[in-house]
Amino acid sequence: MSTIVPPPAQPQPPGWRMIRLLGAVSLICGLLIVGTNLATSGRIRSNQETIMRNSVSELLPGAQKEIIYGIEPSGELKILPDLQAAGQRLFAGYDGSGKLLGVVIESSARGYADLIQAMYSYSPEKQAITGFKVVDMRETPGLGDRTRSDPDFLSNFQDLDVTIVDGKPLHPVKVVKHGSKKNPWEIDAISGATISSRAVGKLIGTSVDTVIPVVRKNLDRIEKGQ
Amino acid sequence: MSEIVSCHNAENPGITAEGNPFRNGLWKQNPVFFMVLGMCPTLAITNSVRNAVSMGFATTFVMVVSYGLISMIRKLIPKQVRIATYIAILAMAVTVVDFLVKAISIPIYLALGAYIPLIVSNCLTLERAEAYAGKQPVIKSMLDGLGMGFGFTIALTMLGAVREVLGAGTFLGVHLFGKSFEPWVLFLLPPGGFISLAMWLLLFAWWKERSAERAAIKESAPTELAVPVEARA
Numbered sequence: 001m002s003t004i005v006p007p008p009a010q011p012q013p014p015g016w017r018m019i020r021l022l023g024a025v026s027l028i029c030g031l032l033i034v035g036t037n038l039a040t041s042g043r044i045r046s047n048q049e050t051i052m053r054n055s056v057s058e059l060l061p062g063a064q065k066e067i068i069y070g071i072e073p074s075g076e077l078k079i080l081p082d083l084q085a086a087g088q089r090l091f092a093g094y095d096g097s098g099k100l101l102g103v104v105i106e107s108s109a110r111g112y113a114d115l116i117q118a119m120y121s122y123s124p125e126k127q128a129i130t131g132f133k134v135v136d137m138r139e140t141p142g143l144g145d146r147t148r149s150d151p152d153f154l155s156n157f158q159d160l161d162v163t164i165v166d167g168k169p170l171h172p173v174k175v176v177k178h179g180s181k182k183n184p185w186e187i188d189a190i191s192g193a194t195i196s197s198r199a200v201g202k203l204i205g206t207s208v209d210t211v212i213p214v215v216r217k218n219l220d221r222i223e224k225g226q
Numbered sequence: 227m228s229e230i231v232s233c234h235n236a237e238n239p240g241i242t243a244e245g246n247p248f249r250n251g252l253w254k255q256n257p258v259f260f261m262v263l264g265m266c267p268t269l270a271i272t273n274s275v276r277n278a279v280s281m282g283f284a285t286t287f288v289m290v291v292s293y294g295l296i297s298m299i300r301k302l303i304p305k306q307v308r309i310a311t312y313i314a315i316l317a318m319a320v321t322v323v324d325f326l327v328k329a330i331s332i333p334i335y336l337a338l339g340a341y342i343p344l345i346v347s348n349c350l351t352l353e354r355a356e357a358y359a360g361k362q363p364v365i366k367s368m369l370d371g372l373g374m375g376f377g378f379t380i381a382l383t384m385l386g387a388v389r390e391v392l393g394a395g396t397f398l399g400v401h402l403f404g405k406s407f408e409p410w411v412l413f414l415l416p417p418g419g420f421i422s423l424a425m426w427l428l429l430f431a432w433w434k435e436r437s438a439e440r441a442a443i444k445e446s447a448p449t450e451l452a453v454p455v456e457a458r459a
Binding site (some may be wrong): 022026032051 | 299304325329332335336415
């Protein structure tokens with residue numbers, strides 16, 4: 001007769017140890033990330049405001065005074081007291097004598113890597129986009145990030161036709177293959193960075209469809225600075 | 227991810243933990259020219275010197291911080307989950323660096339912002355965690371991160387210099403050749419990255435072979451019969 005030998009006491013199962021360690025590491029990493037985020041968010045926000053203010057003054061050279069507008073869900077314009085408010089923002093710039101120089105409009109669209117956030121200036125007088133500037137993005141260095149710096153690409157936005165007729169754009173903004181731009185409402189893409197170029201086209205296109213009709217509707221108010 | 231997996235398996239017998247960890251990374255075991263690691267950023271972002279230097283410094287910072295942490299807890303990490311642990315710590319370090327740069331300086335953020343998230347996909351960072359920081363004490367691991375980071379920066383800058391000078395006719399944005407120079411745009415595009423990397427690798431392979439030959443000759447030949455090496459070659 002053989003007696004059944006009970007199995008020797010197992011050391012702590014390695015599975016449990018792995019889960020415990022990975023859990024602890026993830027928890028600590030998560031806490032470090034959250035902590036850094038909390039500690040830096042104030043500085044980051046004020047830095048982004050500086051970038052934004054600099055972008056506005058770059059896009060509207062000569063502007064002495066700015067009024068920040070927000071668009072309410074009903075489609076009405078309202079004046080925002082400061083930059084903190086979220087949502088769609090417009091920056092109306094005026095020269096020394098109070099004449100409206102143009103409106104800078106914020107917009108964003110999904111690029112190749114992440115959201116591309118940009119601003120463009122709109123001239124109600126010319127019914128055209130007169131400048132474009134990327135505020136934040138994560139596009140591939142050397143390719144997609146040329147949407148920020150490539151002078152040929154940026155020259156697309158010196159006079160991009162966005163005429164609005166009856167609350168709709170006359171010609172939708174279109175991104176065309178590099179070197180084949182023929183009309184003033186087309187954007188000449190960057191060769192090798194088609195996705196990022198198209199994202200910029202979309203960014204401007206959707207904004208032209210939705211925001212510029214509101215600007216045109218409220219143009220009297222904006223011109224008077226009310 | 228495929229890059230990380232494939233290069234992680236490549237065991238190079240020439241790489242050892244011997245000697246000064248800082249100096250090893252700087253030149254003798256240079257991550258780009260001798261270990262051929264971290265090719266994704268090496269090829270992708272070296273089309274200008276400024277990009278190369280920025281990427282190099284950001285990578286160095288991430289490596290020093292995360293190797294310190296990894297080395298600190300190296301005895302607690304079960305073997306089976308070490309890679310996952312390293313990746314979690316590296317990703318944390320990259321995210322923290324991203325926040326810090328955003329908060330500290332706008333110009334640095336504008337120059338570096340797009341490159342920082344790329345660091346976590348750089349297999350060099352994971353390889354050194356596995357080969358060094360997971361086995362060595364904290365100070366040595368951080369020194370290894372610093373040396374490897376500076377070595378990486380030097381290599382990227384050398385590639386970036388060739389590509390920027392040939393591809394754009396500039397160095398750090400300063401025009402070198404005047405208006406008549408027709409830039410060789412190929413060097414700014416991805417093929418140019420491969421071509422200039424191949425040229426540097428060829429040069430170093432030739433140099434390594436030659437110095438090995440010289441050492442062999444020196445050993446075999448008695449000193450009194452020594453003929454200048456140039457004459458033999």
